[in-house]
Amino acid sequence: MTTTAPPRMLTGDRPTGRLHLGHYVGSIANRRALQHSYQSYFIIADLHMLTTKNTREDIARSAGNARDMVLDSLAAGLEPDLAVFYLQSAIPEVMELNTLFQNLVTVPRLERVPSLKEMARDAGKEEMPYGLLGYPVLQAADILCVKAHAVPVGKDNAAHVEIAREIARRFNHLYGETFPVPELISAEVPSLVGTDGQAKMSKSIGNAIYLSDSPDEVRRKVRGMYTDPKRVRADVPGTVAGNPVFVYHDAFNPDTAEVDDLKERYRTGRVGDVEVKTKLADAINAFLDPMRERRARFEGEPGLVERLVVEGTERTREVVRQTVGEVRAAMGLDAVYAAFTAESRRPVSA
Structure with missing residues (x-):
């Protein structure tokens, strides 16, 4: 009797800081939903980090950031017995695939990827580093090295x-x-x-609500949120469409009747920003409370994160080695050296 292995999923993040609500809606919600249907690989993309953060200090901080990322992921609903977390830089075969794949895409094609210029700008780069231009090629190596069938990522990675x-x-x-x-x-x-209200939620910009934020931190950040700048008093009709406060209500407040009521009163100048933001902070904290409980539970297991990363990296490297072997065989690279080896072993005629 033969069994068919489940398809594979690959996604992940750069270890540049904690995960936030933008990560959750952009990718983590899908990771959580799909983990039971796919073999789930989650990359700690520290090589990708080097494209914008590559000082010794950045690299030294990446271990702590990676640990926070894994804890955030577990807190958000990924199960430790299903998730395969691995450290990208500990699998050198990925870099070999990256080298081979570089020849299958052109520079003009990469230059048309809009997010690369945004990443360079956000990192304060006046000129685009070679590695950043090739970011999607290395990402292709990440995805294809485990032969992933599905990639749940946010809009900026599409x-x-x-x-x-x-x-x-x-x-x-x-x-x-x-x-x-x-x-x-x-x-x-x-x-x-x-x-x-000026850009997407980002660790580098500092406009984020983190999955690990305390209730007080959430309330403080929500109180300071950008809203309709033309609304100087509570009795002035306000704009709902595109208003960050209501974008967050739609995303995180499950009480649709409450949200609809707030929107109607906001449009007609019958509710103040304080009430709207207070109810939003309550909704976000209710959303994050189960994550806080899970995080505390996993933090209470000494060595758990380290074990998950080491075991996941070793497991992933075996898969990647097999893929690289298949790639080299398909391309005929091994046959070239084998021919030299065979010829070198031929007896020399007298």
Whole structure:
């Protein structure tokens, strides 16, 4: 009797800080929902981190950030017996795949990826580093090294996944069917505006509500949220569409009747920002409370995160080694050296 292995899912984050509500709506909610249907690989993308943060201090901080990321992920609902967490830099075979894949995509194609310029700008880079231009190629290596079938990521990574799909198709066309063409799993809420109302929620900008924030921190951040700047008093009709406070209500407040009432009174100047924000803070804290409980439970297990990362990395490396072997065989690279080896062992004629 043969059994079919479940399909694989690959996603993850750079270890540059704690995970926030934007991560949750953009990807973690899907990771949580899909983990029972897929073999779930979660990358701690410390090589990707180097494209914008590569000082010795950045690298030294990455271990603590990675630990927080794993705890945040477990707190948000990923199960330790299902999730395979692994450290990208500890699997050198991924870099070999990256080198091979670089030849299957052009520079103009990479230059059309809109998020790369945004990443360079957010990192204060006047010119784009070579590694940042190749970010989607390394990401393709991440996805294809475990032969992922599904990639649940946020809106800003959608174009990167399309590069991975193109590379998979190109490789299969040139060398034979080797990779599944990964499917992008889109989020119901594609992105979340930051608390400043000026850009998407981001660790680097500092406009984020973190999954690990305390109730008081949430209330403080919500009180300071950007709202309708033209509304100087509670009796002035306000704008709901695009208003960050109501974007968050829609995303995190399950009481739709309350939200609809707040919107109607806001439009007609019959509710103040204080009430709207107080109820939003209550809703977000109610949303985060179960995560706080889970995080405390997992933090109470000494060595859990370290064990998950080490075991997950070793397990993933075995999978990646097998993939690289298949890639080299499909391309004929091993046959080239084998021919030299065979010739070198031939007896020399007298």
